Amino acid sequence: MPKTPISKTAPAWWPQEEREICTLADMPPDAARGFTLYGDDDEKLELIIWRRGDALTGFVNQCPHMGLPLETFPDRFLSADGDALICSAHGARFHFDGACFDGPCRGQNLRRVALSARAGHIYLSTEQP
Numbered sequence: 196m197p198k199t200p201i202s203k204t205a206p207a208w209w210p211q212e213e214r215e216i217c218t219l220a221d222m223p224p225d226a227a228r229g230f231t232l233y234g235d236d237d238e239k240l241e242l243i244i245w246r247r248g249d250a251l252t253g254f255v256n257q258c259p260h261m262g263l264p265l266e267t268f269p270d271r272f273l274s275a276d277g278d279a280l281i282c283s284a285h286g287a288r289f290h291f292d293g294a295c296f297d298g299p300c301r302g303q304n305l306r307r308v309a310l311s312a313r314a315g316h317i318y319l320s321t322e323q324p
């Protein structure tokens with residue numbers, strides 16, 4: 196399925212209340228997965244959560260190069276060595292903090308989201324990046 200470019204501006208919809216994204220059990224150490232949150236009127240927000248050991252980071256799933264989602268296949272975000280997120284469109288590579296260090300958007304950043312983890316669940320803050 197061809198990718199559809201999405202706006203490079205702020206996401207059109209953001210939850211008005213803290214929202215659960217997944218459980219910690221859904222995120223094994225050293226894994227990156229994609230999640231979609233839905234609003235009441237079919238709005239949606241695509242996210243990537245990346246876990247390294249006990250550390251978690253999350254991003255809007257939108258490459259700063261052309262605004263495309265990073266993955267071609269579900270949950271295929273990481274490089275073979277697990278050290279970078281890779282955009283499948285043009286090969287941009289991103290550090291754990293979301294900074295692009297290789298590829299056409301080098302020096303730009305994924306839009307990092309505020310997460311909290313408690314009682315075995317991972318939540319998205321209402322604070323927009």
Ligand code: FES
Nearest residue numbers: 258260282285287
């Ligand atoms: S859209 Fe991600 S590298 Fe081009």
